Amino acid sequence: MSITRDADVLGGEPRIDGTRVGVRHVAARVVDGGQSPAHVADQLDLLLAQVYETLSYYYANIESMREFERANDDAFDRVRGSSLKPKEPVK
Template sequence: MSDIVSTEGTLGGEPRLDGRRISVLQVVDMVRNDESPAYVADQLDISLAEVHTALAYYYEHPDEIREIRSRHEKQEQQLESRSVSPPTAER
C-alpha cells in the first residue's frame, strides 16, 4: 500500500500516491462522480487499499484540500481569461 506524499517537483506539490503521478484529488473526484472505489482502482491501476488511503487523506486534511481546490479554480480562471476564441465563420 502506498503512502501519501507531496513532492514540489511532482504534480505541483499536491498530495499523491507515493511512487505514482496519481493525486489524491484525482482519486477522490472519480469516487465522488459516482464511480465505485473498485472501479477507480481498476481504471487507475492501483489497489483498492490505495483508493481508500487517498480518500482517508482527503477527509483528514480538509483545509489543505480546500486550498488546493481554490488554487485550481484560480488557475482555471486565469487560463480562461487568456484563452482566445476561434473566429466565427461568416456565411
C-alpha cells in the same frame, strides 16, 4: 504505501507515492463521481488499499484539499480569460 508531496510532480499536490495519481483525482471519482473504490482502483491500476488510504487522507485534510481545488479553479479561470478567442466571422 503512503501519500507524498513533491514540488516537481502535480504542482506539489498530495499524491500516491510512486504514481502521478493525486488525492484529488481519486476523491473526484469516488466522492464527486459516485464510482466505487474498487472501480477506481481497477481503472487507475491501484490497489484497493491505496484508494482507501487516499480517501482517508482526503477526509483528514479536507480544508487543504479544498484550497488546492480553489487554486486550481483560479488558475483555469486566469488561463481561460487570457486565451486567444477565435475571430468572429465577417458578415
